[in-house]
Amino acid sequence: MKTEKKSANPARFMNLLMIPALFLLFAFFSSCNKAGNTGTAAGDDATKKSSIAKEEIPFVQVEEMPVYADGDIGLLNFIKENAKYPEEAKKNNITGKVIVRFVVKRDCTVSDVTVLQGVDPLLDAEAIRVVSLLKFEKPARNEGKDVPVWYMVPISFSLK
Numbered sequence: 001m002k003t004e005k006k007s008a009n010p011a012r013f014m015n016l017l018m019i020p021a022l023f024l025l026f027a028f029f030s031s032c033n034k035a036g037n038t039g040t041a042a043g044d045d046a047t048k049k050s051s052i053a054k055e056e057i058p059f060v061q062v063e064e065m066p067v068y069a070d071g072d073i074g075l076l077n078f079i080k081e082n083a084k085y086p087e088e089a090k091k092n093n094i095t096g097k098v099i100v101r102f103v104v105k106r107d108c109t110v111s112d113v114t115v116l117q118g119v120d121p122l123l124d125a126e127a128i129r130v131v132s133l134l135k136f137e138k139p140a141r142n143e144g145k146d147v148p149v150w151y152m153v154p155i156s157f158s159l160k
Contacts, residue, residue: 058103058112058148059140066104066149067138075134079155083130086122090159094120098127098155106146108136116152127155 068075096119103112113131118124131153140149 056106056148058150059142060150062140062142062147062149064141066108066136066140066151068134069137075153078134079130079153082133083126083155083157085157085159086126089120089122089157093159094123095158096120096123096156098123098157099152100127100131100155101150101152102131102134103148104136104140104151105148106139108139110134110136119157123157126157130155 068078070077097117098115098119099117101114101116102110105111110132113128115124115127139146141147
């Protein structure tokens, strides 16, 4: 009687492919934690070209986020009270939500304001203007030190 060789088990082959993939993931994540920072620092090209490249790289995740007077509600109230709906946007019935990203620096001021999700250049510019006016009460903290951190806020523009 003739015996046939069994072909390699596909599950065993997939397990062998997982080993290099897991190694690459481990190498990638272990290299993300630089120079003793336990938080995650942002390091994309836009950040390197900005004014913060000369300073400390802002964190993405910290132990304590910055504090605005009266908390998040106070922050949103400030934006609501100080945002001015552009007249041209009103005329053209332009509405929507602008998502703005910025850095809260160690001195509690705001810098590097950018629009992550825009609606219209008029509304985007107004969102940038209002966010640039923000001044936080307490900076972000990580490992007991004040650190700069990225912060995002949605700003809704709606007509009544």
